[in-house]
Structures are given as C-alpha cells and as structure tokens.
Amino acid sequence: xxxxxxxxLTGSIGMGKSTVAAMFADAGVPVFDADATVHxxxxxxxxxxxAIEARFPGTxxxxxxxxxxxxxxxLGDDAAxxxxxxxxxxxxxxxxxxxxxxxxxxxxxxxxxPLLFETGGDRDVDRVxxxxxxxxxxxARTLARPGMTxxxxxxxxxxxxxxxxxxxxxxxxxxxxxxxxxxxxxxxRVIACTRAAQRR
Numbered sequence: 001x002x003x004x005x006x007x008x009l010t011g012s013i014g015m016g017k018s019t020v021a022a023m024f025a026d027a028g029v030p031v032f033d034a035d036a037t038v039h040x041x042x043x044x045x046x047x048x049x050x051a052i053e054a055r056f057p058g059t060x061x062x063x064x065x066x067x068x069x070x071x072x073x074x075l076g077d078d079a080a081x082x083x084x085x086x087x088x089x090x091x092x093x094x095x096x097x098x099x100x101x102x103x104x105x106x107x108x109x110x111x112x113x114p115l116l117f118e119t120g121g122d123r124d125v126d127r128v129x130x131x132x133x134x135x136x137x138x139x140a141r142t143l144a145r146p147g148m149t150x151x152x153x154x155x156x157x158x159x160x161x162x163x164x165x166x167x168x169x170x171x172x173x174x175x176x177x178x179x180x181x182x183x184x185x186x187x188x189r190v191i192a193c194t195r196a197a198q199r200r
Contacts, residue, residue: 003100004030004109005194006124010116011131012160013153014142016176016183020131021112023187030103031110037095038088042067051087056080068147075155089119108194117161117169129190130170132163133177 009024009031011017025031041048042065052070053060059070074080096111103109110129113121122128133141142153167173172193174186 003104004106005197006100006126007108007110007190007194008116008122008125008128009110009112009131010114010128010166012138012163012166013114013156014138015131015133015163016141017112017114017131019176019180020129020174020183020187021110023184024110024191027187027191029108029110029191030099030106031112032096032099034092034096034111034113037092041088041091041095048087048091052084055083055087075152081159085119108191115160117166118159122169127171127194128169129172129174130163130166131174131176132167133175135163137177138163 007024007029009017009021011020021031021033040046042052043049044062044064046064049060049064052065056070056073059066059073070084074084100109111121111125113119116122116125116128139153142148143150172186172190174183174190176183
C-alpha cells in the first residue's frame with residue numbers, strides 16, 4: 001500500500017478550522033496540527049527557542065517564546081516575518097514528515113495548515129478543504145478573542161489569501177456559519193468522497 005491520501009485543511013482566521021479539524025479527528029482521521037506543532041517547538045525547552053532568541057532578542061523566556069513579544073517584532077515587517085518563517089517552516093515540515101511515516105497505514109490523513117496556500121503547501125497535498133464562514137461571522141468571532149483589535153485583525157488578514165480565492169481553489173468547502181450538525185455532516189461527506197476516490 002502507498003502513502004495515505006493527504007487532505008490539506010485550511011481557512012482564514014476565525015473561520016472555525018480548529019472545530020472542523022476536531023471533527024475529522026473524532027471521525028478517526030489522523031490530523032497533523034501545524035499550529036500545535038509550532039506551539040510545542042516554541043514552548044518551554046522547545047527546539048526553536050534558541051534560534052528565535054538569536055534572531056529576535058528578548059522574545060523568549062523560561063516559558064519559551066513569548067508570542068506577544070514575537071508578534072510585535074514581526075507583524076507588519078515583511079523581512080522579519082520571512083526570517084521567522086525561515087526558522088519555523090523547515091522544522092514544521094520535518095515534523096509533518098514524521099507524522100506521515102507514523103500514519104503510513106491510514107487511508108486518509110489531514111494536514112491542518114492555516115497558511116496552506118500562502119506557503120505553497122497546497123502542492124504537497126492531494127485534496128484541499130477550505131473552512132469558510134460569512135465575513136461578518138468571521139470578524140465577530142475573531143474580535144471576541146482576548147487581545148484582538150480591529151487593527152490587529154486587519155494586519156493578519158492582509159497576510160492571508162482572501163476567503164473567496166481560497167474557496168475558488170478548494171476541492172471541498174466546509175461551512176461553519178451553520179449548525180454544528182450541518183458542519184459535521186459536511187465533514188462526513190468529504191471523508192466519504194475522498195475514500196471513494198481512492199477506491200477508483
């Protein structure tokens with residue numbers, strides 16, 4: 001048997017991607033969470049803490065990377081953001097490869113990657129699933145987060161491919177501005193569809 005069919009799961013901030021990823025996991029599909037991996041690599045004694053401190057002095061402490069301080073150091077600075085990505089992305093790719101090896105016998109796996117299109121990660125997956133909601137729902141959800149401001153949200157959105165473009169490039173779109181049962185049913189349809197495609 002070859003490797004599993006790889007589904008890339010993505011969606012802009014506040015679209016409900018984490019909820020959808022959990023639904024895939026609940027259905028028995030192994031999920032690689034890029035954000036969680038980054039948190040671990042940047043956490044206490046994390047593998048990336050030293051390199052980030054060397055490039056961005058004062059952004060780490062005993063708890064690992066201080067995400068607020070690091071955010072202030074890179075947000076709105078393209079060169080700084082590229083420098084950070086050059087540290088983080090190779091490490092995440094290595095973790096993803098290890099995950100794929102560990103789940104080599106699974107028929108289907110999900111790569112939960114927020115910036116899938118923006119980083120060219122869509123080239124490394126077999127299917128792309130975009131999680132989407134109406135703009136006003138997205139904005140309300142995001143602004144309800146602690147520490148989030150309209151200016152910070154706008155800065156984040158400028159670094160993300162517009163939702164309409166993501167939906168246009170997706171193989172499947174899962175809505176989250178509906179009931180949880182409707183979203184869960186959409187996840188089940190994607191799983192059934194991808195597994196059927198494998199059998200053909």
